[in-house]
Amino acid sequence: xxxxxxxxxxxxxxxxxxxxxxxxxxxxxxxxxxxxxxxxxxxxxxxxxxxxxxxxxxxxxxxxxxxxxxxxxxxx
Numbered sequence: 001x002x003x004x005x006x007x008x009x010x011x012x013x014x015x016x017x018x019x020x021x022x023x024x025x026x027x028x029x030x031x032x033x034x035x036x037x038x039x040x041x042x043x044x045x046x047x048x049x050x051x052x053x054x055x056x057x058x059x060x061x062x063x064x065x066x067x068x069x070x071x072x073x074x075x076x
Contacts, residue, residue, distance in 0.1 A: 008071070008072045009047035009048075009049075009050055010047045011071070011072030012044065012047070012050070012051075012070055012071060012072060013044055013045045013046055013047040014045075015065075015069065015070055015072070016041075016044055016045050016059065016070065017045040019063045019065070020041075020045075023063070026038070027041040027042055027045075030062075033062060034055065034058050034059060034062065035058070036055065056070060056071075
């Protein structure tokens with residue numbers, strides 16, 4: 001699990017939600033694709049929880065973005 005120092009949860013949540021909505025996926029469908037529940041997707045998008053390193057990697061691969069982008073360290 002990544003800590004708050006290495007990843008700004010608010011930025012991650014905003015970027016995850018933006019990517020999910022841009023691709024037209026519901027939280028349920030994204031959760032199924034990533035192997036987590038829609039509740040977890042909601043927690044991530046609200047910045048209430050951080051994903052594990054494995055989940056972060058899956059999200060980046062799924063959307064074709066870098067983990068640095070998701071973490072708010074890069075703009076693209």
